[in-house]
Amino acid sequence: MSDRIFGIFGIFLAIGFAVSALYIEESFLSDAVGPKAFPIIVAVVLGLSSAVIALRPDAGPQWPALGRLVEIGAVVVVLILYAELLPVAGFVLATAFAATYLAWRLGSSVIESVLTGIGTSVGIYVIFHLVLGLSLARGPWGF
Numbered sequence: 001m002s003d004r005i006f007g008i009f010g011i012f013l014a015i016g017f018a019v020s021a022l023y024i025e026e027s028f029l030s031d032a033v034g035p036k037a038f039p040i041i042v043a044v045v046l047g048l049s050s051a052v053i054a055l056r057p058d059a060g061p062q063w064p065a066l067g068r069l070v071e072i073g074a075v076v077v078v079l080i081l082y083a084e085l086l087p088v089a090g091f092v093l094a095t096a097f098a099a100t101y102l103a104w105r106l107g108s109s110v111i112e113s114v115l116t117g118i119g120t121s122v123g124i125y126v127i128f129h130l131v132l133g134l135s136l137a138r139g140p141w142g143f
Contacts, residue, residue, distance in 0.1 A: 001057075002057075002061055003054070003058050003061060004054050004057050006053060006054075007050045007051065007052070007055070008054050009050075010046055010047070010049070010050025010053065010054075011047055011050045011051060014044070014047030015043075017039060017043040017046065018040055018043035018047075020039070021040050021043060024039070074105075075101075078098055078101050078102070079098070081098075082095075089137075089139055089140070090136075090139015091121070091124075092121050092125050092139055093121075093139050093140075094137070094139075095117075095121040095124065095125075096117045096118050096120070096122075098117075099116060099117035099121060100116065100117025100118075101117075103116040103117060
């Protein structure tokens with residue numbers, strides 16, 4: 001039953017995502033594909049995978065223990081804080097902290113997690129901002 005509820009929720013989420021994507025305004029200077037293509041592709045994949053989950057549920061799903069549910073909730077809180085603090089702290093700092101926490105929760109030691117967080121943050125910054133020239137949230141240090 002829980003799989004069906006989750007699948008139906010995913011289908012509604014995909015429909016909402018697709019409808020929201022249709023409201024994206026296109027510039028007269030956009031490429032041939034346009035800005036709506038990627039969000040619609042994501043909505044289609046989400047809708048199809050959710051339909052499979054709803055139509056073919058697991059016969060005996062095993063829910064995680066309470067401790068695991070708390071960890072999942074903590075990760076959700078970290079991702080929400082990441083999205084909220086990104087404009088304030090900047091991409092490099094916010095991503096470093098979020099990636100460090102996630103690496104730690106995935107089983108890395110504290111030192112490995114810090115190195116992974118910093119490496120991920122700086123690596124993405126170099127590729128997307130310095131190489132590709134994309135705009136990322138500026139932090140208190142201007143990068």
